[in-house]
Amino acid sequence: NISLSKKLAAELEKTIKRIKRAIAKKEEVIVFGDYDVDGISGAAILWETLTEAGAKALPYIPHRLDEGYGLSKIGIDNVLLKNPEIKLIVTVDNGIVASEAVEYANKKGLDIIITDHHVPSKNLPKAHAIVHTTKLCGAGVAWLLSQQLTINNSQLTKNHLELVALATIADLVPLTGANRILIKFGIEALRKTKRLGLLALIEETEIEKELIDIYEIGHVIAPRLNAMGRLEYAMDSLRLLCTKDF
Secondary structure: OOOOOHHHHHHHHHHHHHHHHHHHOOOEEEEEOOOOHHHHHHHHHHHHHHHHOOOEEEEEOOOOOOOOOOOOHHHHHHHHHHOOOEEEEEEEOOOOOOHHHHHHHHHOOOEEEEEEOOOOOOOOOOOOEEEEOOOOOHHHHHHHHHHHHHHOOOOOOOOOHHHHHHHHHHOOOOOOHHHHHHHHHHHHHHHOOOOHHHHHHHHHHOOOHHHOOHHHHHHHHHHHHHHHHHHOOOHHHHHHHHOOOO
């Protein structure tokens, strides 16, 4: 269990109510991630959880060169171009300093929920809800939200701890407190993962799955997932994490 402040608990509750409304009204939801391992893993966690919960959810990773980091006007326009019916965007690993983009989205009739771990600016974005803590990585915050959704829906099955471990180590957050616990159980989950994309990556790198530890994650697996965002398009890494077929 991770202790929640009253403010964080209230924002989580507000977020879950909005997501439940989106599911009930069959609204399209975009999970807006980032192109590093943290953002990719967090987007995978939240997209899978929302989909399993019955949401019409799609993941979106901005293009590093064309759109830049985080929620932006061009990113919102590109999302709307492909998905004109969306009503809700949930950010992962970004958004806490995106006041201008959130204001732009609000004018477009979109609700924005921010999940992020970065240091906020003085004036917070006027989002529908802000799920924020600097104590976890971005994927850790997304996992926290997914766990709250799981508590509210007994049919959800995935715990995603292997993805939290990947992101926590790759993002170099302090391995203390909750992060240390997530790493311990996350590495155990990664050693037993059945994710086809991760299995293929592990096989390609010729590391032993049962012996994966912090070094193998930080120096072997994570750099390869990070590379797609620098070479081509980070959505390919997200597809690798989530694929159910080759």
